[in-house]
Amino acid sequence: MIIKNTVDNGDSVKIELTGRLDTVTAPELQEVLIPLFDKAKTVDLDFTDLVYLSSAGLRVLLMGEKTAKAKSATMTINNVSGEIMEVFKMTGFDNVLKIK
């Protein structure tokens, strides 16, 4: 399971991820993340326990960002490890996603 915990406060949702966001687990995140923007104005993804991110995960994150923009909502990624930040920088996604 990629999702460790979800805190839903109506307008604001926080999702804690764990393990690997890759070809196998990305569909699970997509299934949970995208529908959130029907109601939530703020979605925070906590990457504290995420150790691995591949292009499959990047696609889902990009989908989330585009959905958020379309619904006038905000998606933020927090507590990114150095290794995952390298992947974001290498692919230019550090300029596309909101990363804290």
Place this chain on the structure above:
Amino acid sequence: MISDKFMIDHSTLEKNLDRVENMASCYGFAGKELLQIRLLAEETISVISPTLELSEAWIKMSTDDNSFSFTVDCDAGNDALDEKTKATLMKIGGASEQKGVFGLIGKIFDFLTVPGADYSAVADHSLISSYALGGQGLYGYYFAPELIDVLPEEKKDDVKSDAPDDKTANMEINIVEGFADDIQVKLLSHRGDRRLAITVKKDFSKGQIEGIEIA
């Protein structure tokens, strides 16, 4: 030198990536570099994934005193290219506008889908004689990145954009070229059947354990 080889397909991807990671771990890779090796394998397989519709692909791993490498070996069609195979290979050819090694791979697949294309004219012939002497009718071509300029290509309009959608087209390529220490591309032809081999290498850094033997 230790090596291992196994077949890959869409359904066993995670198990195969675990196998790559486990072998790298046995040779002293750990932490960040171990995850990078797994990532390199996942993204390289992702680049060639359309060929899995044609036939199986293989991963061969090997290590020496200085590096760990894996080779992804996949179907590159044959001389009697049918329309379905051509359409499948052209999905990889779509990357031909990219720079670097994976742009080269895209151009090779573009080239392969042209009827009657003679890639021997643009490849480095240094491997051909060694394969031919083996007497098995196997011919190999090594495509050095600097040979890319001599491959025929249509002129296309320059499209420059930082739009997010453009970034998704480059993701796998940027990740592999960013983390790998070396990448080689070879095209092998045997009795009209062709296979593409992409070798990705990761060098050992200081402090890694060497000389671990696997029973």
